[in-house]
Amino acid sequence: MPKNQTKNGFNLDECWQALTIYLRRGVELKALEIVHELIESGHVDEIWKFLIEFTIAEIGPGDFNALNDVLKAYENRVYFITLELMSFCIIRICRAGKSREVADLYTALQDNIKNGIPPVIPEAAVNIHTERGKKELSKQAKKEKKPIAEIAREKFVQDWGRCNIPVHEVNSAGENHSLNLWTKYGLAQDFYNLWEQPLIDALPYRSKNLDKNAEIQTLGHGIYEIESSTQKGKKYTVDIHNMTCTCKAFQHGKGQHCKHIMRVIEEIRGEQDEPKGA
Numbered sequence: 475m476p477k478n479q480t481k482n483g484f485n486l487d488e489c490w491q492a493l494t495i496y497l498r499r500g501v502e503l504k505a506l507e508i509v510h511e512l513i514e515s516g517h518v519d520e521i522w523k524f525l526i527e528f529t530i531a532e533i534g535p536g537d538f539n540a541l542n543d544v545l546k547a548y549e550n551r552v553y554f555i556t557l558e559l560m561s562f563c564i565i566r567i568c569r570a571g572k573s574r575e576v577a578d579l580y581t582a583l584q585d586n587i588k589n590g591i592p593p594v595i596p597e598a599a600v601n602i603h604t605e606r607g608k609k610e611l612s613k614q615a616k617k618e619k620k621p622i623a624e625i626a627r628e629k630f631v632q633d634w635g636r637c638n639i640p641v642h643e644v645n646s647a648g649e650n651h652s653l654n655l656w657t658k659y660g661l662a663q664d665f666y667n668l669w670e671q672p673l674i675d676a677l678p679y680r681s682k683n684l685d686k687n688a689e690i691q692t693l694g695h696g697i698y699e700i701e702s703s704t705q706k707g708k709k710y711t712v713d714i715h716n717m718t719c720t721c722k723a724f725q726h727g728k729g730q731h732c733k734h735i736m737r738v739i740e741e742i743r744g745e746q747d748e749p750k751g752a
């Protein structure tokens with residue numbers, strides 16, 4: 475049996491891809507047939523590793539209990555018939571809700587590292603529990619003639635209050651990092667002081683092929699009009715709060731950010747980066 479083939483002459487890499495596809499689509503018997511072929515070819519350990527990784531990356535928050543169940547099956551595998559236990563895992567995985575947010579979050583970090591985007595210490599983190607925060611708060615306490623504990627508490631309440639402010643729903647079903655995650659857990663708000671544009675600041679993307687000369691008009695309330703780069707005079711409307719665009723690419727891309735959205739984000743970022751009152 476060649477190294478890259480199974481017992482019955484299937485290509486190994488294609489078997490792993492087939493298993494991925496069948497699990498995603500919920501085709502349980504077809505998935506199990508592939509698993510059987512892989513077991514027969516001596517890849518039991520790799521199948522377990524694969525099932526666990528698939529559960530982390532493709533199910534994730536879609537069903538938070540799935541990973542626990544698959545791991546339990548793995549830990550107790552010596553007590554059961556391998557194929558029967560794997561049948562259970564396949565059914566568990568196939569019938570679970572799917573979400574790629576874990577993979578997306580991980581990818582977003584890698585993108586940020588690649589692009590040299592550093593982590594951010596939010597202003598609220600420089601509080602009574604830090605050296606710098608202690609100094610700043612005691613200075614403020616002296617100035618306002620209040621006990622430092624009171625100043626610290628005011629700061630805490632101020633920041634905690636922000637966590638309950640509702641955010642704009644965002645529409646992003648792309649393969650890149652999901653914005654839903656950022657809004658759901660309030661990450662974007664917590665990290666940024668600019669309340670008006672937390673999502674834009676938190677976006678991990680840096681665009682590549684933008685039409686830098688495309689004309690942009692600000693209509694207010696997060697609405698922008700941007701000229702088409704291919705059709706002169708044609709304009710698209712970008713809603714930056716809802717992350718939508720009227721162009722065809724956006725409509726067909728299931729909510730993936732089109733170049734117009736990216737261009738508007740660049741525009742907003744550019745304005746923020748420019749030194750004020752020079």
Ligand SMILES: [Zn+2]
Pocket residue numbers: 710719720721722723724732733734735
């Ligand atoms: Zn667009």
